[in-house]
Amino acid sequence: MKKSSAIFLVGFMVLFTILAGCSPQVKETGSASTSDPVDSKGQDTFNIGLAISMSGGTALFGEGVKRGVDLAVKEFNDAGGFEGQQANLILYDDEAKPEKSIEIVQKLINQDNIVALVGPANSGNAMAHIPFVQEAKIPEVVPVATGTKITQEYKDADKNYIFRVAPLDGVQVSAILKELIDKQGLTKLGVIHDTEGYGQGGREDILKQMKENYNMEPTVISAFDPKELNLEPSIREMNNAGVEAVVFYGLAPQSAKLLEARFNEGLDAPIYATWATGDPTVLNLVGDLVKDDLYFVQSYTIDQNEVAKKFHQKVVDTYGEDVFPIATAQGYDSAKLILDAIKKVGLDSEKIRDQIESFTDFEGVTAIKSTPFTKENHEAFGIDEVFIATYNDDLQIISAE
Amino acid sequence: MDLTDVLKAIINGLVYGSVYAIIAQGYYITFITTKTMNFGQGDFVMLGSLIGLSTFTAITAAGMGVWIAFIASLLLVIVVVGISGWALEQVAIRPLRSWHSIGWILSTVAVAMIVRNVAMLIWGRDVLMAPSPFGRAILDLGILKIRYHEIFVLVGAAVIMLLLYVFLKKSLFGKALEAVAFNKDAASLMGINPRLMASIAFIIAGTLAGVGGVLVGPMVHPGAFIGLFLGLKAFAVAIIGGIENPRGIFIGGLLLGVSENLFALYSTSMKEAAAFFLILVILAVLPQGLFGKRVKEKF
Structure with missing residues (x-):
């Protein structure tokens, strides 16, 4: 008996090893892993890095960004x-x-000798790696992460x-409050936020901006643990306080739970949320519950212009x-x-950085301006570039105006 | 806050509490027979809800009715997670028990990790949508609204509890399990095979976890990570109720569910802390749990 269970144990471990071995491999592009640095800096090509999540909670953001970057490189x-x-x-x-x-x-900086970097999706990852990028003097453009501090960290550096x-948190809050x-x-606003980094940061931004710009306070604030299974109590709190609108600060899975709770309980006020609620994950989870009285911040909708x-x-x-x-x-x-x-200044990273900062004729597909940045401002989107969007009857995101 | 809120909180609490209780019975049944338990019980619940959801979606997509899909997914989950329970006992409990160790604590956690990671490979890291056979239908009673699925869970849990109780207390087989729990050597002299009983206990525990997963799936968004949370709650329930008392576990489950939802009326963010504070208080006053046998030991 003992022998057989020992065999069973071994068999199980072997099976596990095999299973572990077939974990989903992200197709990492480029020649980095096989060629030595000299090769990759050869005559005919130069390297652009993309460091973003292709797995994990923000994988869909990563996939979206990858397609956009791929297209831009292909066109170039x-x-x-x-x-x-x-x-x-x-x-x-x-x-x-982050690690x-x-x-x-x-690796991108030292082995692949990239001239510039795009990434990441998570604010925590950005804060972790920007010291290395700044030190190596490689320009980095962040396409997703919204943490306010990311571009402020080296604001005073030379x-x-x-x-x-990407629409940073502070700007999204401004857009909603505006x-x-x-x-x-409206005067009676309720706030629902999660108790982890994203929601807490949002709550601080909301309280600060309401106080400073409007001398107001939310009528009611409801915090919830992101692991919480049931957001109906939060919805009831809003109904009981009789708020005129709800500001929601949470990531996609929590947005889905909120919409289910709203469906079960009924809510008399519209919900205004950040662009995380516009994540297609929410639509996949709750389907047509995204319709009606749900608004969120966007910088791009597929119908905004030609x-x-x-x-x-x-x-x-x-x-x-x-x-x-x-x-x-x-x-x-x-x-x-x-x-x-x-195209304008060649392959010197420092010159690329200077050029990005001083564009006056940039043409993008989002709401980005022709002069997106200045020395003081490294944010492409200010309050005038973001707007409030919603889902239409065909479940497409459209501008709410 | 008015009476409706309290009422709604109590109903919500009963619904979640009865799911905790079903899961927690799995701790009870293996603990009495082998003095061990599966610390990865929560991950078996997760496995149950994910397998259930995939089967349900596949069958409804093939054009068959929701109830056929529901029953088929329930049966498949019972088989798969039941077998997982048996395999766990073979791999993580039996080889280690002969060493008189408490190594099973780590080995069951290890299996739980493996299950979680394999689930992540199959279903990804994101949460998913689990449809209920009732869809999103709501029963509107005027003063409060309740999902048909929640009523179903409440009734289903009560039926499962009752069946389990009758099975354990009235059937010959249940008596055999209890005999092993009471005195293993005497039981084996009476012709009961304690090893077989241990295996069966783990199969039942796995089945309960799987059924719990199928029931809870449509109320939460299941994903590879929900196991930890549910397993911990169920473990708390088992401890509150007294781990050797199935009735106590049922009542403990409802108590935890209701109390955490009542706490949530004051502050949704304090809900977890308050519920576990309650557990500490109960354990300080009644270390054997609310309904555990009071055994006085003399030294």
């Missing part, structure tokens, strides 16, 4: 590259983990190498579907900033 190469030199995109998966992010960014093409208080004249429509069509033509339109659009613009700069 098809147009002849820079003096005949083609761009080569090297993608590593940071698994949404992994540091590892791959160092040259700040970190740029962002809509609710300035435009609609350029956006054409870009969406291009993504659909290339990939068959547009899995995460806004992430793909922001990824595209992030990469295009770098590649347009290379």
